[in-house]
Amino acid sequence: MSTAYTGTGRLARLALRRDRVQLPVWILSTVALGAFAGSATDSQYPTEADRLAVLRVAVETPGLLMFRAAPTGTSDGQMTAFGILAFLALMAGFMSTLAVVRHTRQNEETGRAEMIGATAVGRHANLSAALAVVVGANVVLAALIGLAFTGNGLPAAGSFAAGAGVGAAGIAFAAIAAVAAQLTQGARAANGIAATVVGVAYLLRGLADVFGEVQPDGYTMTSAWPSWLSPIGWTMQMRPFAGDRWWVLVLPVALFAVLTAASFALTARRDVGMGLLADRPGPARASAALLSPLGLAWRLQRGTVLGWTVTITAFGLLVGSIANAVADELATNENVTGRLDDLAGGGGHAVMDTFFAAMLTTIGVLVAGYLVQTLLRARAEESSGRAEAVLATATGRLAWLGGHLVVATAGAVAMLGLAAVSIGLVYGASAGDPAAQVRHLAGTAYLQLPAVLILAGLAVALFGLVPRLSVGLAWSGFVLSFVLGPYGSLLGVPEAVRDVSPFSHVPAVPADATLAPMAVMSVLALALGATGLTLFRRRNLAS
Structure with a gap:
């Protein structure tokens, strides 16, 4: 007898076949990042004094708490949780939301769900x-x-509590994505809603740690109440290696049950292919700018560009606002200064140069993520059939893909400049001479550009060569560059392996810049981009 769930098993096998590359890549890269972080704890913080010094700086530094977590102690497990656990939960969230939308709303948008139905x-x-x-x-x-x-020698109970917390966060975000998929008619909009929720959850967790209560020992903290509003906060509230509060798992399980029931109810109330939120009607006449491939690319990308621009600028304002407090702490703590020096690429520079170089390296990685996302929009246009309709006109392939490349690259250049301006103006207002600070930081920011453009070129080359695999491979390249490059030394990755990442070859400050590596990276970025354009011009469209 047929029921509302008939065919679930076969569709699950189909989804597994479609995701036979993407899901293993997400899972293995997340596990590898955690394993690297766990194995590097002893080498990075070999003594109790080193750990106490780092944690005492962390509890007084909002920027570190936003990107790490509230520390719970100095054991190997507690240091690992402090350093990487929130980021692992963030990765699980993105893996889950993208997969759910891909197998629900995207299936409806492409017509597969109607055919199967x-x-x-x-x-x-x-x-x-x-x-x-x-x-x-x-x-x-x-x-x-x-x-x-556990393989790194950490206690088994805490290790599996940490794993359970990360997996539970991913399951909670899967239910959130299931609801988002019922609201909109497009997969891109559903992914945007789900990604926003994941980002807000990470931000809430970070703010809860920033405004948490420092314990009398001076190096551990209790997070503030907003942590209980975030699935990522729940992961940290399990306190792996510091009590292992398994009962916290009730929260993500309950959220999953409630939102799953809500998503099934919403599914029953709408037509296939439609969303509960009506699409806003467009203007009666198209803008004249849409007559050109560049104008079309800007129209498609402007929301993404604006969102990333606001994010990068806000991050720059945060860095500038905490710079003086960080300077006071770093001036007396060689251990933390050394960690920042590793993040900035080494060189033993002045304390504030090291701090700003480390922060701008992080911003460079974020800008690279923007570029990958923006350029892969071309693949979404192709797979949906919209690119075919455009290319059936007098618009050439090189002009169409080139428009996406120009808009994405211009956005990256602008974001690096805005990062330097936002940091320089805020920091310069207190340190003096904002204009000089902006000029100095702009030079440091634009040192990231060749490395950022290499990832852009890689995305274009993969789109031209293997369009169906381009999304997974491009994001894998980004994750590897992020893990192996600026954070490779912090995770104990061997130098020979770190050199694979273009960010490993970025000088810390303009004074360290030499022509050869910068020129090689620039030429490589151009070669990858030109290769992708050429391959796209010669291959068939892949819907």
Whole structure:
């Protein structure tokens, strides 16, 4: 007898086949990042004095707490949780939301869901299959993180509590994405809603740690109440290696149950292919700018560019506002200064040069992420068939893809400049001579540009060569560059392996810049981009 869930098993197997590359890459890269962080703890902080020094600086430094977590102690496990656990939960969140939307709203947008639904498939089978696959992926992720931490010599109970916290956060975000997929008619909009929720959850966790209460020992903290509003905060509230509060898992499980029930109810109330939120009607006449490929690319990308610009500028304002407080702390703490020097690429520079170089390296990585996301929009246009309609006109392939490349690159250049301006003006207002600070920081910021453009060129080359695999491979290249480059030394990655990342070859300050490596990276970026354009011109469209 047919039910609303008929066909769930077969659709789950289909989803696993479609994700046979992407999900393993997400899972293994997340586990590898956690394993690197766990194995590097002893080498980075070999003595109790080193750990106490780092944590005492952390509890007084909002920027460190935003990107790390509230410290709970100085054991190997507690230092690992402090350094990497919140980021692992963030990665699980993005893995889960992207997968759920891919197998629900994207299937409807491309017409696959309607075709499958014409067979003996139940109304809720598609959503049930997507959630089953993503929940299973998070269970595997949780187990592998527990095994990786245990393999590094950390206590088994805390290791599996940490893994369970990361997996539970991913499951909670999967349910959030399931609801988002019912609201809009487009996969891009659903991904935007889900990604915003993940980002807000990470921000809430960070703010809760920033405004947390420092304990009398001076190096541990209790997070403020907003931590309980965030699935990522719940991961940290489990306190792995510091009590292992397994009861906290009730919260993500309950959220998953409530939102899953809500998403099934919403599915029953709407037509296939439609969303509960009506699309805003466009203007009766198109803008004259849409007559050109460049204008079309800007119209498609302007929301993404604006969102990333606001994020980068806000991050710059935060860095500038905490710079003086960080300077006071770093002036008396050689251990933390050394860690920042590693992040900035080494060289033993002045304390504030080291701090700003480290922060601008982080901003460079964020800008590279923007570029990858923006350029891969071309793949979404191709797979949906919209690119075919445009290219059926007098618009050439090089002009169409070149428009996306120009808009993305111009946005990256502007964001690096805005980062330097926002940091320089805020810091310069207190330190004196804002104009000089902006000029100095602009030079440091634009040192990141060749490395950033290499990842842009890689995305274009993959789009031209292997369009169906380009999304997963481009994001994998970004993650590897992020892990192996600016954070490789902090995670104990060997130098020969770190050299794979273009960010490993970025000088810390303009005075260190030499022509050869910068020229090589620039030429490589141009070569990758030109290769991608050429390959796209010669291949068939892949819908």
